[in-house]
Amino acid sequence: MLGLGALLAEETPAAAAGSRGTPHAGSTRPPHFAPKAKRIIHLLMNGGPSHIDTFDPKPLLARYEGQRPAVVDLRTQRKTTGILKSPFKTAQHGESGLWVSELFPHVARHADELCVVRSMHTDIPEHVSGLLMMDIGANQPNRPSMGSWLTYGLGTENRDLPGFVVLCHRGHPRPGPTGWGSSFLPGSRAGTFVDTYQMEPAKVLRNLRHPHLSPVQQQRQLRLLQGLNRMHLQRSERDQALEARIESLELAFRMQHAAPEAFDLSGETQATLDQYGIGSEPTSFVAGGRKCGGFAEGALIARRLSERGVRVVQLAMAPDIPWDDHTDIHDHRPKALETDRAIAALLTDLKDRGLLEETLVLWGGEFGRTPTTDVTAKKPGRDHNHYGFTVWMAGGGVKGGFAYGETDEFGMRAVEKRMHVHDLHATILHLTGLDHQRLTFRHSGRDYRLTDVAGKVAHGLIA
Numbered sequence: 255m256l257g258l259g260a261l262l263a264e265e266t267p268a269a270a271a272g273s274r275g276t277p278h279a280g281s282t283r284p285p286h287f288a289p290k291a292k293r294i295i296h297l298l299m300n301g302g303p304s305h306i307d308t309f310d311p312k313p314l315l316a317r318y319e320g321q322r323p324a325v326v327d328l329r330t331q332r333k334t335t336g337i338l339k340s341p342f343k344t345a346q347h348g349e350s351g352l353w354v355s356e357l358f359p360h361v362a363r364h365a366d367e368l369c370v371v372r373s374m375h376t377d378i379p380e381h382v383s384g385l386l387m388m389d390i391g392a393n394q395p396n397r398p399s400m401g402s403w404l405t406y407g408l409g410t411e412n413r414d415l416p417g418f419v420v421l422c423h424r425g426h427p428r429p430g431p432t433g434w435g436s437s438f439l440p441g442s443r444a445g446t447f448v449d450t451y452q453m454e455p456a457k458v459l460r461n462l463r464h465p466h467l468s469p470v471q472q473q474r475q476l477r478l479l480q481g482l483n484r485m486h487l488q489r490s491e492r493d494q495a496l497e498a499r500i501e502s503l504e505l506a507f508r509m510q511h512a513a514p515e516a517f518d519l520s521g522e523t524q525a526t527l528d529q530y531g532i533g534s535e536p537t538s539f540v541a542g543g544r545k546c547g548g549f550a551e552g553a554l555i556a557r558r559l560s561e562r563g564v565r566v567v568q569l570a571m572a573p574d575i576p577w578d579d580h581t582d583i584h585d586h587r588p589k590a591l592e593t594d595r596a597i598a599a600l601l602t603d604l605k606d607r608g609l610l611e612e613t614l615v616l617w618g619g620e621f622g623r624t625p626t627t628d629v630t631a632k633k634p635g636r637d638h639n640h641y642g643f644t645v646w647m648a649g650g651g652v653k654g655g656f657a658y659g660e661t662d663e664f665g666m667r668a669v670e671k672r673m674h675v676h677d678l679h680a681t682i683l684h685l686t687g688l689d690h691q692r693l694t695f696r697h698s699g700r701d702y703r704l705t706d707v708a709g710k711v712a713h714g715l716i717a
Contacts, residue, residue: 282409283407283409285408285687286687286689287689288687289651289685289686290614290650290685290686290687290716290717291613291614291649291686292565292686293560293563293567293612293613294401294404294565294615294616294650294682295556295568295616296566296567296568296569296616297569297571297597297615298388298427298571298618299589299593299617300427300428300570300571300574300576300577300619300620301381301575301576301577301578301619301620302384302575302578302619302620302621302639303577303586303589303619303622303623304636305622305623305661306623306665307340307341307357307583307586308354308358308586308590308644309353309354309370309372309644309646310353311340311355312340312664314663315338315340315625315665318337319336319338319339320337320629321337322336323337323664325662325664325666326624326625326666328641328666330379330626330637331379331380331638332628334624334627334637335629336627336629337625337664338626338627338634340583341583342356343355343356344356345362347363348365349655350366350654350656352368352657355590357586357590357591358590360595360599361597361598361601364598365655366654367605367648367649368646368647368654368655369648369653369656370644370646370656370658371644371645371658371659371673371715372642372644372658372660372661372668373642373660373669373670373672373673374618374622374643374644374674374675374678375640375667375672375673376388376620376621376640376674376675379621379637379640381428381578381620382429384640385427386433387620387675388618388620388675389429389432389433390432390433391675391705391706392706395432397702398437398439398443398702399433399435399437399444399445400566400679400682400704401418401565401566402435402436402437402444403439403683403693403703404566404686404688405417405565406439406440406443406695407686407688407693408686408687408688409565410564411564411565412563413505413508414509415559415562415563415564416445416446416509417443417564417566418434418445418446418566418567419447419448419567420433420448420568421450421567421568421570422447422449422552422569422572422573423449423451423547423548423549423551423552423573424449424451424572424573425449425573426447426574427571434568438695438697438698439695440494440497440498440501441494441498442497442505446459448517450548451547455515456514458513458514459509464510469510476503480503483496483499483503516559516562519532519551519558530551530595531550531596531599532554549571549592552596553569553597553599554599556569556600557600557603557604557609561609571593572592577589579635579636580635580636580637581631581633582633582634582635583623583627583635597617601615601649604649605649610650612649612650613649614648614649614650614682614685614686615648616645616647618643618646621640622642622644623638624637624639624666625664625665625666626666639666641667641668642661642665642666642667642668642669643668651685651716651717652685652715653717654717656715658671658673658712659672659673674708674709676706676708677710677711677712679709680709680710680711681715681716683704684711684716690703690705690709
């Protein structure tokens with residue numbers, strides 16, 4: 255009996271304060287302390303946008319172009335020979351004078367709301383590992399995602415929608431479902447993926463409508479199934495997978511009405527659609543006689559989900575790793591063109607609705623790009639750079655018009671106020687009222703957390 259008790263104790267979640275148990279997926283939970291942000295929108299620029307061509311300009315690159323000073327002579331994934339200056343102009347914007355590239359003229363108008371972290375670094379200069387670290391806080395695909403941890407710690411404010419939604423168009427961003435999975439956390443905490451390419455509200459999620467049964471018949475069927483499930487759960491005393499199934503069935507039934515309404519953009523004003531760039535190239539298009547969605551539609555849906563109480567929304571730029579510009583850094587321009595207007599509109603929209611103050615918006619990729627290139631290439635690009643890169647945040651309790659940390663004079667590595675991804679995660683949890691060291695879950699004989707055994711809150715960027 256003692257041995258069995260110890261085994262069962264190992265499977266008991268040590269949530270947040272250590273003894274709060276596992277709540278219903280649709281419930282909210284009190285944070286550890288007063289939060290500055292109630293929800294998060296993560297704008298994932300998968301593929302690694304170049305920090306030195308966007309938000310961390312380095313004028314010295316022009317003077318040393320073609321050369322390879324010792325400070326940049328570091329091993330990266332592919333061959334590089336010498337420095338490549340940025341082909342894009344940068345300028346200071348807003349009262350704060352933050353530097354922003356010409357690639358983001360619309361975002362630049364929000365300079366005084368941006369908190370630009372220029373001293374990020376991560377472990378491995380490879381896309382899957384980098385994206386796993388950004389998404390789940392580990393280099394191996396065996397941990398819960400950040401969105402799962404947040405919904406586990408805080409719950410959701412809307413019982414009729416998932417607490418964590420992942421948006422992309424034309425397929426999955428790399429590394430796929432592992433990036434929004436719940437791993438050993440309750441299955442109800444996993445992200446729900448929606449491909450915004452299919453913009454018919456009733457079809458954004460498969461099997462949203464029952465093909466044969468009426469709502470009344472479905473409700474009777476669900477009541478019978480849930481009664482049987484709960485009888486079995488009482489006999490087994492604890493079955494995490496069955497608990498998640500019960501919650502998922504109930505949520506799926508409620509979503510039949512809530513999800514189509516949340517994804518239906520027809521009620522938005524023309525002014526709002528124009529603001530996001532919906533209906534204009536290259537963000538929106540028509541295929542096979544039907545309307546298809548791109549990044550702009552995803553940005554507007556992110557706002558709609560957030561205002562309806564969805565705790566975490568991740569919006570990826572496009573499938574796979576579109577920002578991976580090894581062969582021509584000029585290819586950054588069309589990606590910026592596709593996202594700039596919609597991101598700026600999202601920030602404006604959130605602010606106008608009084609949501610930005612309590613919504614943390616995070617922009618960035620899994621790493622940056624090198625100041626060096628292969629100068630022998632016809633159209634030189636930039637290699638992966640995990641030594642230093644940039645993300646920015648807005649709203650949600652961070653300082654606006656503020657640059658935190660620095661890379662060296664060439665932008666190769668973070669040198670001042672260095673911030674690992676674990677530190678970023680710790681800071682995000684702190685902004686939502688969660689102590690990253692207390693938000694734990696006991697699994698396989700040990701307590702796990704999003705930040706593993708690391709992570710420091712960057713108090714210097716908190717307003």
